[in-house]
Amino acid sequence: MGAGGRMPVRPTQEKSKLGALKRVPCSKPPFTLGQIKKAIPPHCFQRSVLRSFSYVVYDLTIAFLLYHVATNYFHLLPHSLSYVAWPIYWAIQGCILTGVWVIAHECGHYAFSDYKWLDDTVGLVLHSCLLVPYFSWKHSHRRHHSNTASLDRDEVFVPKQKSSINWYSKYLNNPPGRALTLILQLTIGWPLYLAFNVSGRPYDRFACHFDPYGPIYTDRERIQIFISDAGIFAVLFGLYRLAMAKGFSWVFCVYGAPLLVVNGFLVLITYLQHTHPSLPHYDSSEWDWLRGALSTVDRDFGILNKVFHSITDTHVAHHLFSTMPHYHAMEATKAIKPILGDYYQFDGTPILKAMWREAKECVYVEPDEVDQGKGVFWYKNKI
Numbered sequence: 001m002g003a004g005g006r007m008p009v010r011p012t013q014e015k016s017k018l019g020a021l022k023r024v025p026c027s028k029p030p031f032t033l034g035q036i037k038k039a040i041p042p043h044c045f046q047r048s049v050l051r052s053f054s055y056v057v058y059d060l061t062i063a064f065l066l067y068h069v070a071t072n073y074f075h076l077l078p079h080s081l082s083y084v085a086w087p088i089y090w091a092i093q094g095c096i097l098t099g100v101w102v103i104a105h106e107c108g109h110y111a112f113s114d115y116k117w118l119d120d121t122v123g124l125v126l127h128s129c130l131l132v133p134y135f136s137w138k139h140s141h142r143r144h145h146s147n148t149a150s151l152d153r154d155e156v157f158v159p160k161q162k163s164s165i166n167w168y169s170k171y172l173n174n175p176p177g178r179a180l181t182l183i184l185q186l187t188i189g190w191p192l193y194l195a196f197n198v199s200g201r202p203y204d205r206f207a208c209h210f211d212p213y214g215p216i217y218t219d220r221e222r223i224q225i226f227i228s229d230a231g232i233f234a235v236l237f238g239l240y241r242l243a244m245a246k247g248f249s250w251v252f253c254v255y256g257a258p259l260l261v262v263n264g265f266l267v268l269i270t271y272l273q274h275t276h277p278s279l280p281h282y283d284s285s286e287w288d289w290l291r292g293a294l295s296t297v298d299r300d301f302g303i304l305n306k307v308f309h310s311i312t313d314t315h316v317a318h319h320l321f322s323t324m325p326h327y328h329a330m331e332a333t334k335a336i337k338p339i340l341g342d343y344y345q346f347d348g349t350p351i352l353k354a355m356w357r358e359a360k361e362c363v364y365v366e367p368d369e370v371d372q373g374k375g376v377f378w379y380k381n382k383i
Contacts, residue, residue, distance in 0.1 A: 024295065024345050026280040026376045031339055033290055036320060040335045044328035049113045051327060052103075055309065056122070059099045066093045067254060086253055094261020095307050101130055101262055102309045102326070108138035109145075109322040128231030130262060133194065135224035136209040140200075140216050145322055149280065149295035150287045151365070151377060155201045156193065157274045159281060159365045159379065169363065170383045178359045185271070190263040269308070272299050272354060273315045277361045277379050278345060286375030293319040297345040298333070299354070316344060 070089045074082055106112050107123030120134075127134040140155050147153035151161070160166075172181055192198040197207040203215040210232070212225035243251045276297045282288075296319050301312040311318070314329035317336060324332060337344050347354060365377035 021277050022342070023278045023378070024280060025342055026282075026291065028288070029290060029294070029340075029343055033320065036336050036339050039339050040321075040332045044332045044335075045321070045324055046328075047111060047113050047323075047325050049115075049118070052106075052112045052325060055327070056100070056103055056126070059096055059103070063093060063096050063100070066096065071254065086257075090253075090257040090261055093258035094265065095304060097130060097258055097262045098265045099307050099309055100126055101132070101266065102311045104130070104132070104134065105141070105311070106309075106326055108134065108141060111323045111325050124227070124231055128228075128235050130259065131232060131235060133209050133225070133228035133232055135221070135228040136217075137194070137228075139221050139224070140209065145293075145319060146289070147287075147292065148274075148289075148319060149282055149292040150284070151281050152284045152287075153201065154292075157199055157271060158201055159275075159362070159377075161377070162364045162366050162380070162383075165364050165383070173363060173381065173383050178356070182355065182359055185267050186264040187260065189267040265308075268351070268355065269299075269301075269312055272351070272358065273297060273312075275358045275362045275379075276345070276347065277358070279379070281365050281377045283375045283377070294340070294343045294345075297347050299351065300346075300348040301351055313346075316340075 066089060070086070070093075074085050074089070077085055103112070104123045104126035107119040107126070110116055110119050112119040112122060123138070124134040127137070143153070144155040147155065151158065171177060189199065193200055194209040197203070197209075197216075200207065205215055207214050207216050209216065210225075210229055212222040212229070217225055239251055239255065242255075273296050279295045279297060280291075281295065282292065294316065296315050298313045298315050301308065305313045309326040310329050311326065314326070314333045317324065317329050317333045320336070321332065349357070361381050362379040363381040363383065364379070366380050367374060367377055
């Protein structure tokens with residue numbers, strides 16, 4: 001599944017036990033980050049305030065039109081049809097708001113404009129409206145980018161080694177258990193991560209994205225965590241006032257249900273970007289930044305690639321150059337494929353099939369029997 005580059009790489013298995021899933025090379029790449037960057041047209045690194053804002057306006061316009069149709073016309077439908085119309089609204093609105101979330105995420109990387117204050121302002125407003133603590137997540141996400149695929153320091157979706165998996169894992173390593181696990185991940189996984197650091201890096205004490213004095217943050221970052229919390233409280237207060245005026249069910253139908261769709265997509269996208277049978281993880285003896293950044297995979301979400309502003313199918317380039325705006329990421333991806341060769345990973349497996357396969361095959365990580373002690377770990381599933 002590599003891009004077919006011509007650079008010499010350490011021999012890898014042509015086929016793993018999973019069939020056609022070829023492993024990404026885990027040796028040090030025969031190229032540097034500078035060589036990768038030189039292959040990308042310089043304009044791909046240029047950020048435009050007007051162009052970036054055009055995506056904000058476009059997404060919010062569609063979101064408002066969907067809201068307008070739902071609140072002004074759904075009550076005119078026959079009662080039975082409203083049970084069909086509302087779920088359709090939830091799904092489409094959730095997809096559009098996921099695109100808004102992606103733009104706010106881009107602000108956290110300073111990929112929105114050349115002005116950091118503007119990026120932080122836009123990101124704070126957009127993420128707060130989606131109940132995401134902007135600065136809190138921005139700082140933990142930055143550390144994820146700095147430590148991708150490190151078993152010791154990565155921040156999220158850090159796989160466990162076989163000796164550390166939970167006692168109940170063997171009872172979930174079957175179709176009903178996998179289905180239950182996926183349902184819980186997609187419904188409550190995101191708020192559990194923010195509130196309790198579930199699936200995050202282990203800390204020596206309780207870690208929470210809403211705690212300014214938690215172990216995730218440094219003293220210099222704490223004031224920004226307070227600002228993030230204030231943004232969340234302001235939106236929650238607004239939702240409370242709306243619920244008092246319109247009713248809880250109205251707020252849930254218009255806002256709450258689409259937000260659940262957004263949260264589900266955030267977990268699914270991130271999970272599939274960093275969980276794949278072909279991707280290695282490293283301990284501190286072997287990890288380096290470039291190999292970690294390359295231990296990601298681009299996915300094909302079909303038409304949603306456009307709706308999600310290509311965060312799904314240009315994730316490798318994003319990890320290499322996170323300040324690059326999304327509207328140049330596909331051009332950059334095409335430019336770096338020949339350089340990366342087999343180090344570039346793309347999987348076009350249909351998303352539902354891929355989600356099930358990864359839940360089945362990627363249970364824990366261990367070194368291969370012939371590579372014990374070399375610091376390179378691969379996903380396995382035999383408990």
